[in-house]
Amino acid sequence: HDHVVVRDSVAQRIGTIRGGGGDRDGGGDGGDEDDDSRRIQVTWALHVIVDTYAPTRTPTSSAVTNAAPDNDGSMKPTSSANSKRTYSRRPTPMRTSSPTSLSMSMAFGGIGDIATNETVASSTESELYDVTSFEAIMQSQQSNITGTTDRIEPPSTLLLRIESASYSDYMGCPYFAAGSSPDATTGASDEHRRREQRNSLPNPRDVSNAFHADGSIINTHGASDWMWAFGQFLTHDLSDVNVTDDRSCDIPISSHDPYLHNITSIPMSRSKSRLDSRNVSQQLSDMTPTIDAENVYGTTSSRLDYIRSDDSAITGRLRTSGEKNLLPKNVMNLTNGGGDDRDDFFLAGDHRANQNLPLLATHTLWVREHNYWADTIGEYMPDLDGDDIFEVARVMVRAIMQKIVYDEYLPSLLGEGSIPEYDGYKEDANTGLENVVSSCALRIGHTLVGQYVTKDYGKGDVAHLSHLESFFAPDQIETYGLDPFLRGLATNKCDEIDPYIVPDLRNHLFLDKFDLLSLNIGRARDHGIPDFNTIRESLGYPRLDSFDDFLFGRELASVYGDTGQIDCWVGMNAEPRVEGLMVGPTQRAILARNFANIRDGDAYFYRNLLRDPELLRAIEATTFADVIRRNSDSPHSLDDIRGNVFFVR
Numbered sequence: 001h002d003h004v005v006v007r008d009s010v011a012q013r014i015g016t017i018r019g020g021g022g023d024r025d026g027g028g029d030g031g032d033e034d035d036d037s038r039r040i041q042v043t044w045a046l047h048v049i050v051d052t053y054a055p056t057r058t059p060t061s062s063a064v065t066n067a068a069p070d071n072d073g074s075m076k077p078t079s080s081a082n083s084k085r086t087y088s089r090r091p092t093p094m095r096t097s098s099p100t101s102l103s104m105s106m107a108f109g110g111i112g113d114i115a116t117n118e119t120v121a122s123s124t125e126s127e128l129y130d131v132t133s134f135e136a137i138m139q140s141q142q143s144n145i146t147g148t149t150d151r152i153e154p155p156s157t158l159l160l161r162i163e164s165a166s167y168s169d170y171m172g173c174p175y176f177a178a179g180s181s182p183d184a185t186t187g188a189s190d191e192h193r194r195r196e197q198r199n200s201l202p203n204p205r206d207v208s209n210a211f212h213a214d215g216s217i218i219n220t221h222g223a224s225d226w227m228w229a230f231g232q233f234l235t236h237d238l239s240d241v242n243v244t245d246d247r248s249c250d251i252p253i254s255s256h257d258p259y260l261h262n263i264t265s266i267p268m269s270r271s272k273s274r275l276d277s278r279n280v281s282q283q284l285s286d287m288t289p290t291i292d293a294e295n296v297y298g299t300t301s302s303r304l305d306y307i308r309s310d311d312s313a314i315t316g317r318l319r320t321s322g323e324k325n326l327l328p329k330n331v332m333n334l335t336n337g338g339g340d341d342r343d344d345f346f347l348a349g350d351h352r353a354n355q356n357l358p359l360l361a362t363h364t365l366w367v368r369e370h371n372y373w374a375d376t377i378g379e380y381m382p383d384l385d386g387d388d389i390f391e392v393a394r395v396m397v398r399a400i401m402q403k404i405v406y407d408e409y410l411p412s413l414l415g416e417g418s419i420p421e422y423d424g425y426k427e428d429a430n431t432g433l434e435n436v437v438s439s440c441a442l443r444i445g446h447t448l449v450g451q452y453v454t455k456d457y458g459k460g461d462v463a464h465l466s467h468l469e470s471f472f473a474p475d476q477i478e479t480y481g482l483d484p485f486l487r488g489l490a491t492n493k494c495d496e497i498d499p500y501i502v503p504d505l506r507n508h509l510f511l512d513k514f515d516l517l518s519l520n521i522g523r524a525r526d527h528g529i530p531d532f533n534t535i536r537e538s539l540g541y542p543r544l545d546s547f548d549d550f551l552f553g554r555e556l557a558s559v560y561g562d563t564g565q566i567d568c569w570v571g572m573n574a575e576p577r578v579e580g581l582m583v584g585p586t587q588r589a590i591l592a593r594n595f596a597n598i599r600d601g602d603a604y605f606y607r608n609l610l611r612d613p614e615l616l617r618a619i620e621a622t623t624f625a626d627v628i629r630r631n632s633d634s635p636h637s638l639d640d641i642r643g644n645v646f647f648v649r
């Protein structure tokens, strides 16, 4: 009886959602029936994903395996009997002349067959949720979750400003060297004092030179290179601030510079921006500020069209190339870092993919992950067309990526509990990507990068590459495949968080022309980001008024006149750490605030979108190590990767 109630309420709900109501099994025109059938099959595909995937997991390998979402979305422990039950295999759907009714009774009836009375009650909720998630996925095809399918130009998203802007002239003119004089200021307010300080800011390259070192400090928390490599990949799903061609503000280099002798300035163009109603420049990003795998699928329809394989309308797959199952080559001359016309470079969703080998390997990994899901879904759901397979696979990729960010990456970087537990979608969340995050806090990765890139072939066979050998060097991946890079990122420790950046990035970046540390400082000033102490104070922490209050007080004092001048990026990385963590309180609070907001304000965050407990459980039991292991160059060749890849020990 319960089973019939479940099925009927689902049928009713489908009717309501579709604006019809009543007898969906028997009535309606053929078109509606086909539609329902397609929708139900996609729902079923999600169930099949769980069925095929869950039994391969070791139930004890993740704490969340034994937890189930409560109706309010919170997690609560379940008995082991229950978690076993959810791993039971269901019948594979069969083709039928009346697909709607059969699929429906199988999809929703199957549960009644194996559930106890007690679990049927919760199944009622769960089945209703199925339809909700299913509906959201189908809507995503129309209104398009990522906005990729019908977008011609990349999105132009304003970066969010929370702390007030601090430009030297309020109009977006950055200040780079003592001597150049921005607008005169009147009034003796705090703002006046702050501007006075900023008018005598040190040259970014001088600050950078105060933090020169030939070696680097290895991460004392045992963090692995994945801490930066995954972070950079994540960054490239969130932020892409382009520069204008016509407004340059190159950073002057002194003729006495100890390292850069052949150039007189570091090229830097102003970021694209727009004046707001108060005539303050606000910068723009070419990405949506949500974790939605734009780095895999791109931000425009033309890119996605090519990224999908020629047979994607049947298979739902993304395009790959060569026997090694790598990214496709950019034979269409689409926008690509390193040169649009370089058809030896790979093409990914994001144009920065070839910048370095760990990043390129990570992009390739996620395309394989998409195809893993597309193949799984296609195998079990031969009736689904490729577009549906593609959509469901994309939903899985997004969900797993979000899960890894919030359950593994951010807790590893910022400490457990830094970001509040998920409490459902919040319409009023401040969802933009914060300017201070894009131009400063998230660039934390620049200090994590170590001296070299590691190729680990396993069993102690390790080789190193300099970053100069790793920049725009896709041939390395073609020769060696992914395994040595993916393993090397997990077995090699990254650097400590401090204001130091390794020489390859500080003195030799891209043809010896750039200094990433100077660019971090210059970019934050370009964006009107206030000094470190102003940001720290805005979060409720007391100012650090003495250089001795910082971890690198001597170096800071050698270049800044006052602690009120310390640039955001430098200050955050020189701030004393939260006890037991690798980050200081300001960096932690800024990143936690923004990542909580972009999660809470994302209606498509997986825990809002997919409420089926079994599907959620499968996603939550997936670790980044699982993704790496199942997408290795050959079966089981990366099984030796440890469970938490963000730490070496």
Ligand code: HEM
Binding pocket: 227, 228, 229, 230, 231, 232, 235, 239, 240, 241, 242, 285, 355, 356, 437, 438, 439, 442, 443, 444, 445, 446, 449, 467, 505, 516, 519, 520, 523
């Ligand atoms: C070898 C490694 C890396 C290189 C060579 C590199 C290089 C660069 C360069 C050249 C820029 C533009 C600088 C500017 O003009 O403002 C940039 C921006 C940025 N980087 Fe990195 N980066 C690396 C790793 C990372 C990592 C590991 C992270 C984070 C974990 C990161 C986060 C960012 C962010 C957030 C931006 C601003 C992006 C935007 O909005 O356009 N980077 N990086």
